Amino acid sequence: MTRKRRGIHLIAEMAQVSIGTVDRALHGRNGISHATRERILQIAREIGYTPNLAARALSAGKAGVRIGVCIPREIHFFYDQLWGGVLEEARRLEHMGVAFEFRPVRNLGEGDTEALRELIEDGVDGVILTAGNPDGLTPLVNEAEGRNIPVVCVSTDAPESLRSSIVCVEPRLNGQLAGELMGKFVPAGSKVAVVAGMLTAMDHLSKTEGFSVTFPKHCHGGQIVGVIEGHEDEDESFQKTFDLLGRVPDLAGLYVNTVNCLPVCRALGARQLAGRVKLITTDLFAEMATYFAKGTITASIYQQPHRQGQLAVRLLADNLTANQPFPPTVHLSPGVVMSSNLHLFREMRRSETKLPDVVRVASLATKV
Amino acid sequence: MTRKRRGIHLIAEMAQVSIGTVDRALHGRNGISHATRERILQIAREIGYTPNLAARALSAGKAGVRIGVCIPREIHFFYDQLWGGVLEEARRLEHMGVAFEFRPVRNLGEGDTEALRELIEDGVDGVILTAGNPDGLTPLVNEAEGRNIPVVCVSTDAPESLRSSIVCVEPRLNGQLAGELMGKFVPAGSKVAVVAGMLTAMDHLSKTEGFSVTFPKHCHGGQIVGVIEGHEDEDESFQKTFDLLGRVPDLAGLYVNTVNCLPVCRALGARQLAGRVKLITTDLFAEMATYFAKGTITASIYQQPHRQGQLAVRLLADNLTANQPFPPTVHLSPGVVMSSNLHLFREMRRSETKLPDVVRVASLATKV
DNA sequence: CTGAAAGCGCTAACAA
């Protein structure tokens, strides 16, 4: 009895030709008559043929495609989750012959042009990039795209560049959602304030704007009585918040649009206002849990870093291996973290940290 | 001249053994002396051996894993998104030689035991299942697991069975999050009510309980003044809600824990209470958009159907093809939909419906 | 124009 054939062999059997001919038809190579080619393609279509990418990669010897990754290595908070998502997806794709070249930078925007340059020189087929300083990166990104190396930005965009796609939560929307929530949390006519990192950063500015526009729409007579810049400094953030709370005793809400919310929580505690002032924060990390428990933090806007990483890799791999077109933008909806669902977020699960992966990144990165 | 060997062959050559022995050493299989194993592992370490995953996938994939899928086919709302997630992931895996056998049932719990039976008889290697009627399904699921066919439940659980894993948003948590939100939305001492499908359904009961327990914790003196059962009937839901709104003129909030929220929206409209009574709904579909715009719906608890489908497939495929152990449960956090982020949900994008997939399901399903 | 055959690196079944 004839064995159960698969893929190109199956087609060959059905079309009564050899696998070589099938291959020629499938790849539009020459040395095949128009008639047989059509017949083969027809059959392929009928049985819904899809090539086995693992086999292709193996045969072709080389890894099918190589993807370069340039993301900050900062160990806490957002970026380790972003890495997690990238690595998880990378591991799966390696099964299918997609290779990865990791060039982590120490901090956002720190030496990313060099890293990107190296990746391009290195001959990768596509790049995943957090564009720390968009201005410096734009010409390089354009050069890459010019060389037909697609660049997918993740989390932080280089909007002026020719990058093929961007995966992110729009900062403005972040602020809008916070504003809408805040508007529902506090009574009409409330005074609220915003704590930003620094307003010169596009990201924080957009969030602040989104909040400022949306909050009044959902809170009749609500007003924003202040915008604090904490400059990501613990003491400065604490002090400025503390002062504000003294100055505006009837403050009803605070929106912190940087990850650095702990000083604000402490300031609220120091003023005995924890729980009384509605606090909406951004992002999520383990130390925030206690403030959720105490009711200091009412909600946090979660930017899904893991998912962002995952999606960026998928997008690029799908394009490179299957010619899938890029969506110009992939804008995720931020999640809302409250005390009920807090425990479900991976940030709250210490044990789940995947050490092997981290080690691997390091070794691959230094292998250069 | 000796060709340039790679991977396991290279190690074999260096250690003066056969590739079979190397394989045994690398995989900790028995039938190999301690000495040779150590020698081989040492060499592997020295040359920094990493397995070629494509080759492994290709070789191991010879088994040709088949996954059976039994999910309701209901065309609207939740399940088409669930299908979307399943199909998206299935398409990727088919590249790697994983096959799928689709046995959609018309509605949740309708003929699912027969479908599952067929899948088992059919010799699939694993099953993805929405357990519509857990009681009837449990023995079958146990039988499958007994035959070493893992069953992954998705969205609806068969908790008493031996299913390998469950991917879902816990109904209770759904209610809790709604309760917490509602507690923050309405002032202290508020009266709120719940609209359920029917309280005999575990799902709706758990949601109602979760809400009832959590709401008072976040709203001082808040009370639940009523629980309506709409039985998924448009008229009944409308009428009962309409009556309740008349009976309790100072009602501050309504939580609808079934997908069937339109009648409630209409009742609120009829009473001129749209926007005045805070309405929290469940799930998401296109027709809800207008009620978000009008402010009738304050927020909706989104159960991430697409992601659930995706995750269920991944879990099962990872186990079948790479022996990854099952997490006993995968509990997702529900999303919060408000007017700011509404447009980002795929349910709101009509155009994105993937017709080809649907067609394909149908053909595969009827191919039997 | 078409067929046959040799691998890609790994797994697993069977010999020795």
Add this chain to the structure above:
DNA sequence: TTGTTAGCGCTTTCAG
């Protein structure tokens, strides 16, 4: 305890 061998599905080269 170890070696040998037959594929996995695809690409590629060399004959016909």
